[in-house]
Amino acid sequence: MREKPLILVFNKYYLPGFKAGGPIRTLANMVEHLSDEFDFRILTLDRDAGDRQPYAQVEQGIWNSVGKAEVMYLSPDNISIHQLVKLILEVSPDAIYLNSFFDSTFTQRVLWARRFGRLGNIPLILAPRGEFSEGALDLKRGKKQVYLLLSSLLGLYRNLTWQASSAHERNDIVKSLKFLKQENIKEVINLAPKNSIGPVTISSGRSGQALRVCFLSRISPKKNLDFALSVLREVSSGITFTIYGPKELASYWERCEALIEDLPDNINVVYAGEVHPSNVNAELSQHDLFFFPTRGENYGHVIHEALLAGLPVLISDQTPWKDLEEHDVGWSFSLSDMLVFAKKIDEVANMEPASLLRMRRKAVSFSVNKAEDAKSVSDNIELFRTAASQGSA
Numbered sequence: 302m303r304e305k306p307l308i309l310v311f312n313k314y315y316l317p318g319f320k321a322g323g324p325i326r327t328l329a330n331m332v333e334h335l336s337d338e339f340d341f342r343i344l345t346l347d348r349d350a351g352d353r354q355p356y357a358q359v360e361q362g363i364w365n366s367v368g369k370a371e372v373m374y375l376s377p378d379n380i381s382i383h384q385l386v387k388l389i390l391e392v393s394p395d396a397i398y399l400n401s402f403f404d405s406t407f408t409q410r411v412l413w414a415r416r417f418g419r420l421g422n423i424p425l426i427l428a429p430r431g432e433f434s435e436g437a438l439d440l441k442r443g444k445k446q447v448y449l450l451l452s453s454l455l456g457l458y459r460n461l462t463w464q465a466s467s468a469h470e471r472n473d474i475v476k477s478l479k480f481l482k483q484e485n486i487k488e489v490i491n492l493a494p495k496n497s498i499g500p501v502t503i504s505s506g507r508s509g510q511a512l513r514v515c516f517l518s519r520i521s522p523k524k525n526l527d528f529a530l531s532v533l534r535e536v537s538s539g540i541t542f543t544i545y546g547p548k549e550l551a552s553y554w555e556r557c558e559a560l561i562e563d564l565p566d567n568i569n570v571v572y573a574g575e576v577h578p579s580n581v582n583a584e585l586s587q588h589d590l591f592f593f594p595t596r597g598e599n600y601g602h603v604i605h606e607a608l609l610a611g612l613p614v615l616i617s618d619q620t621p622w623k624d625l626e627e628h629d630v631g632w633s634f635s636l637s638d639m640l641v642f643a644k645k646i647d648e649v650a651n652m653e654p655a656s657l658l659r660m661r662r663k664a665v666s667f668s669v670n671k672a673e674d675a676k677s678v679s680d681n682i683e684l685f686r687t688a689a690s691q692g693s694a
């Protein structure tokens with residue numbers, strides 16, 4: 302093993318992309334925190350999620366310096382198993398890091414190459430990124446169950462190191478993959494941004510205006526915008542609800558539009574489009590509450606971003622963010638009870654401005670403390686060093 306181990310990362314999307322959300326932020330944060338310890342090379346697509354055209358500012362098929370990592374952008378037409386094997390052997394990594402279970406290109410093709418004996422003894426780490434949460438598995442469940450069965454019978458996913466970002470995700474993984482041994486699952490939390498932005502400007506009160514609630518994520522069934530809109534139908538207070546994010550599925554957005562049309566007069570909905578990562582904090586800080594009833598997140602970077610912008614968060618219980626109420630920065634509820642979300646929104650709308658201001662300041666402090674968690678960094682270092690040492694043993 303090299304003194305500074307080389308980690309070859311596979312993920313469908315990476316910077317300068319942003320439309321795929323959390324996994325991109327997870328990897329960018331990882332590189333920022335750990336680049337003194339590891340040499341990161343990243344293989345990814347040459348375009349952002351949903352885009353037909355490649356990035357204009359990168360060169361395909363060669364290594365580009367992006368921050369503290371070297372990144373190679375590949376055309377979708379040039380990612381055969383043979384091509385991936387060639388690149389892996391040229392890089393000769395100390396470990397490979399896969400960032401999806403179901404990705405047919407950047408995970409399955411690598412695993413097939415290993416199954417055919419073409420990767421030698423290079424250790425592999427796999428982070429499922431919340432794909433085994435109940436909400437995620439419910440999407441195309443039949444197709445996923447067939448694949449789980451076949452891949453298990455073929456032994457495609459055996460002898461890997463697995464990363465679970467929380468105890469909750471560990472349980473989800475074990476529930477779906479009966480063949481896994483507990484010792485092969487490492488519970489290592491995703492890293493928050495290393496360098497937080499400067500002081501956040503927080504307004505002192507709404508002065509009788511409607512409560513400003515926002516949603517920021519990919520507009521897809523997993524993120525559950527339709528549930529959020531159904532909740533708002535039960536809210537009696539005046540609400541301005543701003544939706545940010547790319548429309549991932551046209552049919553799903555049409556469903557959401559139908560729900561918007563059916564909302565009562567006290568609810569005003571604004572679709573504000575996509576937000577570049579550099580503008581997220583400024584956009585979020587204009588609101589009073591972040592509402593994100595997701596069907597499943599292995600971390601939820603947007604939750605951290607909302608807190609950092611000074612927003613209390615109202616989310617589902619399908620994320621690792623379990624201590625929000627304890628720190629007086631938000632709430633997490635079961636998706637089985639829609640009315641509890643509506644009731645909480647009405648409560649926030651009726652809060653005294655000074656109380657909401659105190660809560661918003663606590664949200665910022667809480668998020669900064671999360672970003673400075675030294676144990677999370679050391680756990681990530683141990684994950685990669687332990688895996689890399691297996692290849693040199």
